[in-house]
Amino acid sequence: xxxxxITNRPARIFDHYKTMSLIRAFEEAAEVAFDAGxxxxxxxxxxxxxxxxxxVCSNLRKSDYILSNHRGHGHAIAKGANPExxxxxxxxxxxxxxxxxxxSMHIADFSVGMLGANGILADGLTMGVGAAQxxxxxxxxxxxxxxxGDGTTxxxxxxxxxxxxxxxxxxVLFVCxxxxxxxxxxxxxxxxxxGPVARAEAFGMPAFDVDGNDVLAVDELAxxxxxxxxNGGGPHFLHARTYRIKGHISLDKLLYRPEGETEEHWxxxxxxxxxxxLLENGIGQDELDAASAAANERIAAAVExxxxxxxxxxxxxxADVQDMGAPQ
Amino acid sequence: xxEMNLGDAVRVALAEEMRRDPLVWALGEDLSTAHGAxxxxxxxxLIDEFGPKRIVNTPISENTIMxxxxxxxxxxxxxxxxxxxxxxxxxxxxxxxNQAAKIRYMFGGQARVPLVVxxxxxxxxxxxxxxSQSTEAWYVHTPGLVxxxxxxxxxxxxxxxxxxxCDDPVVFMEHxxxxxxxxxxxxxxxxxxxxGKARIAREGRDMTIVAWSKxxxxxxxxxxxxxxxxxxxxxxxxxxxxxxxxxxxxxSVAKTGRLLVAQEAVQVGGFGAEIAADVGENMGGxxxxxxxxxxxxxxxxxxAEPMENEYxxxxxxxxxxxxxxxxx
Numbered sequence: 055x056x057x058x059x060i061t062n063r064p065a066r067i068f069d070h071y072k073t074m075s076l077i078r079a080f081e082e083a084a085e086v087a088f089d090a091g092x093x094x095x096x097x098x099x100x101x102x103x104x105x106x107x108x109x110v111c112s113n114l115r116k117s118d119y120i121l122s123n124h125r126g127h128g129h130a131i132a133k134g135a136n137p138e139x140x141x142x143x144x145x146x147x148x149x150x151x152x153x154x155x156x157x158s159m160h161i162a163d164f165s166v167g168m169l170g171a172n173g174i175l176a177d178g179l180t181m182g183v184g185a186a187q188x189x190x191x192x193x194x195x196x197x198x199x200x201x202x203g204d205g206t207t208x209x210x211x212x213x214x215x216x217x218x219x220x221x222x223x224x225x226v227l228f229v230c231x232x233x234x235x236x237x238x239x240x241x242x243x244x245x246x247x248x249g250p251v252a253r254a255e256a257f258g259m260p261a262f263d264v265d266g267n268d269v270l271a272v273d274e275l276a277x278x279x280x281x282x283x284x285n286g287g288g289p290h291f292l293h294a295r296t297y298r299i300k301g302h303i304s305l306d307k308l309l310y311r312p313e314g315e316t317e318e319h320w321x322x323x324x325x326x327x328x329x330x331x332l333l334e335n336g337i338g339q340d341e342l343d344a345a346s347a348a349a350n351e352r353i354a355a356a357v358e359x360x361x362x363x364x365x366x367x368x369x370x371x372x373a374d375v376q377d378m379g380a381p382q
Numbered sequence: 383x384x385e386m387n388l389g390d391a392v393r394v395a396l397a398e399e400m401r402r403d404p405l406v407w408a409l410g411e412d413l414s415t416a417h418g419a420x421x422x423x424x425x426x427x428l429i430d431e432f433g434p435k436r437i438v439n440t441p442i443s444e445n446t447i448m449x450x451x452x453x454x455x456x457x458x459x460x461x462x463x464x465x466x467x468x469x470x471x472x473x474x475x476x477x478x479x480n481q482a483a484k485i486r487y488m489f490g491g492q493a494r495v496p497l498v499v500x501x502x503x504x505x506x507x508x509x510x511x512x513x514s515q516s517t518e519a520w521y522v523h524t525p526g527l528v529x530x531x532x533x534x535x536x537x538x539x540x541x542x543x544x545x546x547x548c549d550d551p552v553v554f555m556e557h558x559x560x561x562x563x564x565x566x567x568x569x570x571x572x573x574x575x576x577x578g579k580a581r582i583a584r585e586g587r588d589m590t591i592v593a594w595s596k597x598x599x600x601x602x603x604x605x606x607x608x609x610x611x612x613x614x615x616x617x618x619x620x621x622x623x624x625x626x627x628x629x630x631x632x633x634s635v636a637k638t639g640r641l642l643v644a645q646e647a648v649q650v651g652g653f654g655a656e657i658a659a660d661v662g663e664n665m666g667g668x669x670x671x672x673x674x675x676x677x678x679x680x681x682x683x684x685x686a687e688p689m690e691n692e693y694x695x696x697x698x699x700x701x702x703x704x705x706x707x708x709x710x
Binding site for chain 2: 119121150151152153154155156160162163164165169170172173174176177179180181182183184185186187188189190191192210211214215217218221222373374375376377378379381
């Protein structure tokens, strides 16, 4: 997907800019809402990592599945989940994506193939390979993408699942978002060996590294890998380098982080880089400003709708547990 | 009707359900190994008919056997995951308890998790601490799960078929020492044993003994010993532990006025405690004397035969406890 062969590339990248702006606006509004006490649980923000979900999911179809982790807002929006329903979920209100049963960490929208954010790290990998087996068994022309963080590459199921995907030649793309931190710990300090790419390659899996803050590069690599997976090429591994601008969790004051580190990384955040490229490629500042404003307005409306939505009937706590032996 | 052992009855049940529904498949270790040394080799006869995509021989990867089953269930198939022993299944408790049992609920009913997980319970001669445990209470304690523990080949067949057709995740617990026991089994591929229905294993008037799995057979043996003393015990084989058949147990207790709950598992915190407490709360007026329990001492399962016999709840021990109940 070289620049000169795609005449409408600026339009495609401008779409990415809009998606990233929507994710950014959602995360910023979610933080404001959290600080105001409107979010009943905590949130894990995706600020600074927007290019990865955007670049990868823009190459997926609605019928493809994605599995996410605890930091799942960006994945959900990029896969097409409705931000208003997501905000209602954070607020614990009627109309939330998961009926206000799950909150931020359990946002899912099966109608767009988003099989859930998840509070247990590495379970997305094991469930993802199983979902791929189901697609094969059902003869469905679709694939699975699993988003996983750098910290999770130290969990055992990561290795089981990579091995599993290879031996059954499953249509899975593993996307490792290396945001430098595993909770409050610098991942490199607790990780032996050269890193996630080498670990994937140890299974014979084709693995590629990309600047995860460069949405053009992520898009280009993801397009290639998605195409390979979709065309029977078996599992692939995409390692995207990025940086977690915010804390692990909304309460995190980042006291473990060296002074100035966040600010230094902020200079390379993906939306600004994308804007710079667009300005050089025929998109005007006024268009960018209008796109950012539109994203902010859409999220502001989502927040307003979440405020206005009622809390669910408390008795719904007893619904959807199970069919056999359901609570009386 | 055909005479067959419990292991064969379960295999026949699986084959019938796989013929009925192309979305039913099985996965586990050793499934395609003819004459293998482990329980999985009972499946090898199914490979020719169903092929390696539906009888999936897996690596020793319990996290992924369970996780893949969850993912595949969510993605529209009905997997039967065989974890061989309840002791090994502990490696996959996360995927079973945090994912299978929670996904429908925490995602607000967007998905069902129609899977069966087979895991053998119980002490088998010399199995010792890590191949002998009876962990059914763990799963009964977990909202979202169904738990069944059949005692006869006919019930094993009928309950596995019901479990496969159930939209909830079902923990299917066979007893190792029952796998070779024989009995009459229905040839009707449409016949199931409904989940949640107990069976009267022996009718009696003087007391009710509630048991499940192999203990149902031991309790029946104990009832014959008691008959020699002029005590006429009714034995109820629960078959399903969640949901359990309160109606049948209540009716029996209303008739006999005495209840003994017998289990092979460690007595402390066991499922028998739930039945004893429930009957005490809801049927107290019918009780002529307080409910009694019998179960294993709170020790790991020992190896040498004399020590192993200390652990085991035998017919003689059940009968002795029943005589206390009859006298009380």
